[in-house]
Amino acid sequence: MDLQAQDIKKDLAQIVGEQYVSDNIFERVKSALDPMPYHIKNDSIPYVVVLPKNKEEISEIMKYANKNKISVFVRCSGTQLNGASRPHAPGIVLNTKRINSFEIIEKGGYFECEPGVRCKEMADELKALGYWLPVYPGSQVIASMGGLISNNTSGHLTDTYTGKPGDYVHGLEVVLPTGEIIETGTVGLRKPAGTDLTKFFVGGDGLMGIIVRIRMRLLPLLPRAYGVAIFKDLEALAGGVQRMYLEKRPVPIFMEFMSKTIADIGFQVKGMEAPPGPVLLTVTEGLTKKEAEYKVDEQVKSFKKEKVIVAYRVTDMNEWEKLWGTREVIGSYIMQVQRGKLITSELSGNLAELVEIMRDAESFNEGLSVLQEIPTLLFGHIGALAIHASFLLPADWEDDKLKKATDELFQRETEINFKYRTCGGEWGQFAKRTPFFIKRYGQFSYDLVKNIKAVFDPNNILNPGIFEGHR
Structure with a gap:
């Protein structure tokens, strides 16, 4: 890239307005952090942070980034627990928090929302009209709808009862990495049979496009x-x-x-x-x-x-x-009472061996050089057979030790989920979990996803490093 950071800021200001592009070091560092307990490296700090207000501005940003071969990292709340919210290299952080409108269309049996809408806000609006939102993460107060649908996460919900959020998504609007805007799905209550482009983006780990509008079916709130x-x-x-x-x-x-x-x-x-x-x-x-x-x-x-x-x-x-x-x-209570930085794994059980995986969760840190120094904390969504083996890292640990502890956590998570032939159902499949994906599904499957991404994103502009595991 031949452009300087000040040139990028000036060019993006032409798209979104000067007040919505920042090269302030505080904003740049804040927009590169996530729940991972260690600091961001200096060479990973983004050039600028940009806050578009609509899909048209996002489209222009992506066209500009492709033309100039500048990486774009999309985020809103940054609550992802597998490292996917953290850039691994300089680029543009595109924050969707200004794109936050919604509409509940009762006569159509659905609602539509933009990616920056907070989960709890959407849930509260639906509840007031007698409906409920089939998405319930522990971070619902700050988690955004765009990130939740990109990961297709259920949070507290039991998959065997409610399914996944994507089961209720009837259509999307998406800005592709090259800047085109497409619509998928239907406004009808019957979802498409056969090829439905919606499926590339719901649970797509943010690899294939930027979700800018979500259409979901209304669910009555029952006793x-x-x-x-x-x-x-x-x-x-x-x-x-x-x-x-x-x-x-x-x-x-x-x-x-x-x-x-x-x-x-x-x-x-x-x-x-x-x-x-x-x-x-x-x-x-x-x-x-x-x-x-x-x-x-x-x-x-x-x-x-x-x-x-x-x-x-x-x-x-x-x-x-x-x-x-x-x-x-x-999680917040643990840090409030005991002080420190909480890191969490996601162990997914299978029904036949649920007791055995609970035993493995209890002995999660055995033989790990760093994590064996502190106790394993267990909680989770047991109705979905999901167990969080977690650790409160002391506040006085050095950055290298915090990084080592986090690496050990994901390595052991990989071992256990591979042993039971399962996979995480709450966070994305790449970033810190890329080694698991390759181990569990094979190099050919990994390369297949890589080739699919290249169709949507030939210059690997959108969220690079998530798929590669550079986190």
Whole structure:
């Protein structure tokens, strides 16, 4: 690239206006950071940060970047936990937070939103009209819809009940890496059969294009019921969930768990007495309240066949709000109470070996040179058979040690998910997870994705480094 940073800023200002392009060092560094605990390298700091207001401006930015061979890194909230939000080289950071309008079209049975809309904002707007959003990450207060759909993440939701967010996406508008604007899908309630370009972008890891408008089907908010179970140990908890599925009990919308150590922290923050063991929380829905309650009662029958201390349907909503509050943002609570930097893996179980993978999660850090120095913290979306083995890294650790700890985390995550023939279902498949993708699916499959990306992005302008694993 022959252009200087000041030239890039001047040229982009012609597209979006001077006030929406910044070369301020604080903005540039802030826009390159993510939840990874170590600092960004000086040679990875972007040249500028640009905030377009619409798809037309994004299109012009991408055409400019292609012409001048400048990398473009797209972000909004930067909450991705696999390193994909962090640039690995200088370039343009394109922040979508100004592209944040939405419209709920009840007579059409769908809503549309732009990528910068916050997840919780969208969920609250839908709830006020009697609908619910089938996307529920722990970071919902700040997570943006564009990033969530690009990753097709369910968050707290149980895949076997709700499916993936992409199952409800009926169409998109997308700016391609070369600047063209395309529309996919339908405004009808029946999704396309056969070839549907939507599928290249939902769960596409941000490799193929920039999502600028999302169309999703409206889902009625049905009556719900709630339950709690406290087990003697984590293996019994895993066994209870496994039994629930094998005994063909109703599947929950949400089903979360916390180890005893983690539950103690959550209960402490909420001013509750520490529980006597690991905690499981479940939520169901039904066409009637009675149906939702029946589903919880059926689940409880399975739990009681394991080593359970107590298991029951919660009827007091004040009690439930406190219980759910202990888990909903537990990552923040851990850092609030104990101080440090939290890193998290995602272990995906298979049903037949759920108890075994829980054992492996408990011994996650054994034999790891850095992570064995600190305890493993366990929580997760157990209804989806997802376990987060997490670690609170001391605030006084040097950057090299923080980087080593993070590398160990993803290496062990790779080993365990490969062992059980699963893969992560909450974050993207590349960045820090690129070695896993190659190990799990093979070099040919990796090269196939590389060739597909080259069709959409012949100059590898859009989010380079995610696919290659340079994070």
